[in-house]
Amino acid sequence: MKREIVIASYEEDLTWIPNEWAPFTTIYQCGLPNKTIEDRFLSEGHIDKHIPRTMGFQNNHDFGHPPSPTIDQVLAFTERMSELFKRGKEEEKTPNESWAIKKNENDKNALESFQWLSHIIYRYDTLADVTFFLQGHPHDHLSDWREVSHVIIPDDFSFSTLPSNAEPQELGLESDFDKQTISFWEKAYNNPTQFDQQSVVWVMGAQFAASKKVIRSKPLSWYINLKAIAAKHKYAAHALERTWWEVFGRPKLSSLDI
DSSP: OOEEEEEEESSBOOTTSOGGGGGGEEEEESSOOOBOHHHHHHSTTOHHHHSOTTOTTSSSOOOSOOOOOOHHHHHHHHHHHHHHHHHHHHTOOSOOTTOEEEEOTTOSOOSHHHHHHHHHHHTGGGOOSEEEEEESSGGGTOTTGGGGGTOOOOTTOOEEESSOOOSOBOOOSSSHHHHHHHHHHHHHHTOTTSSOTTSBOOOTTOOEEEEHHHHTTSOHHHHHHHHHHHHTOTTHHHHHHHOHHHHTTSOOBOOOOO
8 A cells, every 4th residue: 555754844854754765755845944853842932832742752642731841851852852863864774866845935824734735735636545644843742653654554544643543522612722723614614513623533743644535535626725715814724733634524533553
């Protein structure tokens, strides 16, 4: 079963990507990929905004909202990631020239949602059987990120968040992000009652895998229109983070052992 890894990058250091991924990886860049992990997590004024709540250096995932981690936890996380980077460099082979890198400098919204919608639009007729959508820094929420290159994909695979979360959640109305998500989908559907906020499947980090069949269950025009709506909605990236399952029409949920 043919797979493709699609990476949405803004300013992350991409040296973590194994060279053996080159034949089946496409990178979308909206900025300059030169920010190291230390820059990302320890730069002044960004501690509260960018520290991963799920702490990707652990091998489990807490989908709740605990307090922001301590500096000691941050340092432990960066040390763990540095080990992964070092291991990746030790395993490097001769670079494969088949990397597909697309530039999206003109995208109004530089977050991952526009880049992934761009991929679906560009490749609608030539999608891989299953596409894995990762951020330029996937480690925050998916500690076993290397597994995506050889995880066993069931023949009937449909859609899975990464990591898998097969239980719908209630979006609720507690936060501004929740309200903006509902606002976004009201515009997308042009119907304030069509979006079911009490049944949403998502995990923090917005990473997921979807089959070609699931993506194509919606016409190309749907994705083009959705991207146009997102361009005019200030919180589209945060809304889409929670609702990629909605984007594809709430398909059957699958589980991947990652």
